[in-house]
Amino acid sequence: MTSSPAQLFAIDSLLTDDDRDIATTVRKLVDDRLRPDIAEWYESGSIPARELAQEFGRLGLLGMHLTGYDCAGASATAYGLACLELEACDSGLRSLVSVQGSLAMFAIWRYGSEGHKEQWLPDMAAGQAIGCFGLTEPDFGSDPAGMRTRATLDGTDWILNGTKMWITNGSVADVAVVWAQTDDGIRGFVVPTTTPGFSAPAIKNKLSLRASITSELVLDGVRLPADAMLPEAKGLSAPLSCLNEARFGIVFGALGAARDCLQTTLDYTASRQIFGRPLAAYQLSQAKLANMTLELGKGMLLALHLGRLKDAGTLRPEQVSLGKLNNVRESLSIARECRTLLGAAGITGEYPLMRHANNLESVLTYEGTSEVHQLVIGRALTGESAFR
Known part of the structure; x- marks a missing residue:
């Protein structure tokens, strides 16, 4: 009998029925519509952005954690899980949804005039406007x-x-x-x-x-x-609050890339024969798989905890920094380690490992570099700002 990383941590027991339904719906979209084409889009360096935006809009994914103006009004945790499922396909697809909903739409929703909101948000929620x-x-x-x-x-x-x-x-x-x-x-x-x-x-x-x-x-x-002009936005705190919204989605999203890498590697090592045995049967392989599962599960527990805090209205920016710093850093480490278990096969486009690893190199530095988040956490711990 084998268990998945999520089963070992009993992650499903921590989700509400709505959480599970949204995650399942997005995963089906990924499997049916996105995964068959993602390697080609990555290779060509192009995506059908308008077509995808409209599909995401029909599913209610754009600005899904916002209320009113045809937005879905889902929980923050459900939004995070949607980001995870999208990034399990590719970080670029999660970025499309994240920038649309957590940056552009959130800025208008939070700081815009009623005219701005009525003019733009319904069309953006539907994917008719990007x-x-x-x-x-x-x-x-x-x-x-x-x-x-x-x-x-x-x-x-x-x-x-x-x-x-x-x-x-x-x-x-x-x-x-x-x-x-x-x-x-x-x-x-x-x-x-x-x-x-x-x-x-x-x-x-x-x-x-x-x-x-x-x-x-x-x-x-x-x-x-x-x-x-956005009438309610004055000073740097306004755009930084938008970035915090996007960072929250990354806390979950990066784990999707890690999960996809780890599941791919579990499947590969179970079938790859070396010295007459499956690669998964060797101690060094199992040690790597166990360590990666541990970090993925810990990252999921952290993400879900932060999601509950956000839904309760008590999440602080430095806590988002904890999640972004840990989960992206560990997800990138998982992608790299998985590549080693696939050997030469791991560098080909036939498997998603190098694509995820390359993407996570960008995720590591956008919406705040690791160093910036370390300093945010350090300031919270010491009361001293080390930015200058």
Whole structure:
């Protein structure tokens, strides 16, 4: 009799019926619609983003943890489990959903005017409109407060000039939430991508997150009406709160990639014969499998705990940093270790291990590098900020 890692930790006993139903529904979508094509999308460096967004929208996955405006109003834990199932296929697919719902939609939902919400959120929830989130700049990633993008008043209009970098969904987006310096501090703006002066050239030649659209945003004299500003967002705390939403999804999502790697490796080692026995029958193989199962299970328990805290409204940013730091770091380690058990087969596109490992290299550094999260945790522990 064999047990899966989830069975060893009795993870299913910790889920509600709604949690299980959502996870099962998303896993079916992944198996039926996404998994058959993901290797080809990764190899070609392109995905049918609009088609996928509409499929995700029909399933209620876009902004699913938000309420109103045709959003599903699911629990944070259910949203996390959906991210896990998507990333079990590919980190790029989870990124599409995460950036849409936790960055672009959340920014409008939390900080936008009623007009912004009514104009954009229903279409974004349905996948009829795609959003992106413009915070990171070429010289300002971990230090977004230094951004050079600037919005200046011209009469009652705003004029935006600057460049954003590493923007998921940028070149297919219908709307961009752009953060800029103003005389009144950092403010957010809702920018329809058809506005003159806005362009979003795609970034090519990526070796990671190839099944994801990554772009530069160029704002060259983009003129916006006064009401384009997000009225409730003032200062850096607003975009950072959006990042915290996205990081929460990653806490779960990265474990999906790890689970897929580990299950692939369990299946492979059970059938691969070496010296007349299955590879899984050797002590060194079992030691690796046991260690990886332990880290995956611990990561799941941490993710579910953080999900319950978020649903209770008590989750703190530094706790999200704990989850992001641990779960991405351990998931990347699992992907690498699984590759060793498959030997040369592990580097081919026939198996998902190198694809997951390459993707997780990006996940390790976006939405806050490991070093940034270590400093967030360190500040919480000591009361001292070591960022400068």
